[in-house]
Amino acid sequence: MINKKNIVLVLFSVFALTACEDYLDIENTGSQLATEDEVWQSRSAINSIPLRFYDTMEWMAEIRLDSRGGLKRQEQETGKNYGNIEVFSGDCIFLRPRAVHDLIYKGDYVQAQNQIFANPDINWVWYNSWECVFLANQILDRIDGVTTDIMPQREIDQIKGEAYLFRAFAYHELHKRWGTMPYFKFRIFPGSDLNLPRPTNKELIADIVADLDQAIAILPEVSYLNDAENMGRMGKAAAMALKSRALTIAASPNSTLNNQKDTELWEQAAAAAWDVIQLSQTSDKVGLYEGDYNEIFSTLPGTIEGLWPRFDAKKTPNIYQLTWQWQNVYSGATGLSPSQEVIDRFETADGWPINHPNSNYEEQNPYINRDPRFYKDVLYHGAPWIKRAEGDLIDMRTDPTTGEDRSKPPTFGNSTTGYLARKHIPERFNRIQYPNRTEYTNAPYIRxxxxxxxxxxxxxxxxxxxxxxxxxxxxxxxxxxxxxxxxxxxxxxxxxxxxxxxxxxxxxxxxxxxxxxxxxxxxxxxxxxxxxxxxIHQNNKHGVFIIEDASQPTGVRYERFEFEQNRIFQDRHYRYPIRQPDLEIFEIPQLTQNPGW
Structure with a gap:
């Protein structure tokens, strides 16, 4: 992790081309390291530089260190951040003590961002994103000086395209959380004037789109999913997909002037999304996956669904080695459980919301005739799931003494709501019946x-x-x-x-x-x-008790119960605060604090 107390000075030292083999393949000649000019004359060194972009996604991918301290870029856990986001939104409940969750519930984002453990979204994204910007500008400062006698044009284009792509990616991720940020398009040196004003939303998205259009024009491949040399690197489709997502965010009420509709931005967002859909109509590398829905999330190198793919290494069931760390269904390693509010969003099989008078929804037989995605995404009481033999069913009946479901020992690993998340779990991934089976898991950044x-x-x-x-x-x-x-x-x-x-x-x-x-x-x-x-504000989420009752259609009675979270969410919470030390370190007076903080 980067020293968070002095981000600018640290970035200068981290990216100095004479300092760090994790960024460049630099050869030590005696007691002298290669100079910057020598590095930019080496094909292998130049090709190693953009790999750091993928490492700056650690806030999402939670990249692991290997035994030598090196980063295994293609063996990424999907990480704690997925769990945090589901808890922040209330879509999942997590009973394991975690300070950042409690602080977000209280609305105390200032203290939340100071939490280091298991806190990538509020803490790590800020630093990783600025690191990404710095590296992109460093590459763009030198890449046009690389000639085809040093490396092929396709490799030059790949690196340059990645620089534009990841600079846009960084600003997009900052924008989602902290609002618009000064768009640095120059290489930063000690003494560089960084005192640029915050742009307007339209100015920021124009810069993001311009970078992505540059990337789309020169990135050489739609996808690298099946490319042995460039496995895991991004191509045109990733840039096109990010353009759609960034424009959708920029057009949404939380970004626009006075939170009013901006029709022009929505028109641009529609066009960007259509460009990707149109590409999928002629490409065999991009499109909706038509096979089993679960395979989108449990194959390597992934399916054509993954426009910006990410994947884990092949592995056996383990408490810390299944997507999001909560779903090893028969090991007691769950913890995060979908709230009843998520369950209620799934329509009936004929397309009615369950609260509609025409839905024929049965409160005491709630899991029949639902949207087919419900059965792919959720494990519920009576769901078929192989535990030890074909025909096994999930048993979520509530223990009358402890109030906990019977599928787990009484720890934070229980299903706290009466549900478990099935999405991302390969069908035969449990360590009781299949202790030696290995499976891939992948969770595309954009699909x-x-x-x-x-x-x-x-x-x-x-x-x-x-x-x-x-x-x-x-x-x-x-x-x-x-x-x-x-x-x-x-x-x-x-x-x-x-x-x-x-x-x-x-x-x-x-x-x-x-x-x-x-x-x-x-x-x-x-x-x-x-x-x-x-x-969210003062709206508690719910779970369901499942109690034996022979008088009911399924032999159990479903009773909703409330989690007393006492959530606080005010208007200021639509933007994260900028840490005061970062405001002072950047020495950018025009980088003002977000409203209400």
Missing amino acids: MAEMYLNYAEAVNEAYGNPSATAPGASLTAVEALNTIRNRVGHVNVRPEFTADADAFRDVVRNEFRVELCFEYHSWFDILRWRTAKEE
Whole structure:
């Protein structure tokens, strides 16, 4: 980890081209290290520089150290941050004590950001992102001086494209949390004038889009999923996908001037999403995966669904070696459990919200006739799941003495809500029946389904009509949603909800929460929509007790119960505060604190 007390000076020392073999393949000649000019004459050294971009994603991927202290870039845990985001949004409950969760519940983000352990989103992202910006500008300062007698043009283009891509990526991630930041496009030296003002939202997204367009123009491949030499590196599709996501964030109410609708930005967001969808119509490397839904998250090198893929190494079941660290269903290593509110977002099989009068939803037989994704994403009482033999069912009945479900020993590893997250778990991944089985897990940073969601939302907002299309596009907003629903066997959006933009907006937002549940989205979606205060402030989440009762249709009675979290969320919480020491260290008077902090 970087020394957080003096980020600028540390970045200068970390990136000095004479100092660190983790950044460059530098050969030691006697007592002298290579000079910067010598490094930029070495093909192997130059090719090693952009690999650091992938290491700066440690806040998300929680990259592990190998026995020699080196970073295993392709063997990444999906990390604690996924867990934090699900807890922040209330989509999951975690009973294991963790200071950052308690502080977020209390609304004390100032103290939360000072927590180091298990706190990548509030703490690590800030430093990793500025490191990414510094490295991108360092590369862009020198890469045009590299000639084809040193390395092939395709490698030059790859490195230059990655620099533009990751600079945009860093500013996008900063934007989601702290708002707009000064866009440094020059190499930073000691004494560089960094006192630039915060740009407007439109100025920032224009810079992000310009960088991504540069990356799209020169990155040589759509995907490197099956490339032995460049496995795990990003190509055009990643830049195009990030452009769609960044524009969607910029067009959303939490980013726009006075939180008002900006039709121009929504139009740009719709066009960017359509570009990716259109690419998928002719590419065999990009598109919606049509196989088993679970395989999107449990194959290596992944499926065509992963526009920006990330993956774990192949491994055996282990308490710390399954995605998100909470889902090793029969080892007591769960901890994070979906709230009842997540469960209730899944429609009935014929497309009605469960609280609609026409839904025929049965409170005492709640898991029948639901959206097919429910059965892929959630483990519930009575769910089929191989434990020791075919035909095993998940048993979540509540112990009358402890109030805990019977599927676990009485520790924080229990299902605290009566549910476990199934998404990302390979079907036969448990260490009781399959102790030596190895499986891959992967969790794309951006996947294709999000592009259809972005398109549907942007078209509806830009043109005020669910049946509209973006200029030049052949897909309506409604058809975009139906595409991702039909792919898993779910029905079309009911016509009752496609008559006007307001009704369809609710459907689109629910689709985000269902299709992308447990995928590092929910928190940022309710922030960008500015619905977090309504959803979170003093609104406790729920679980379900499952009590033996022969009089009920399934032999058990379901009783909802409340978690007393006493959440605090005010308007200032839509932006994270900037740590006061960082404001002072950067010596940028125009980098003002966020409102309310």
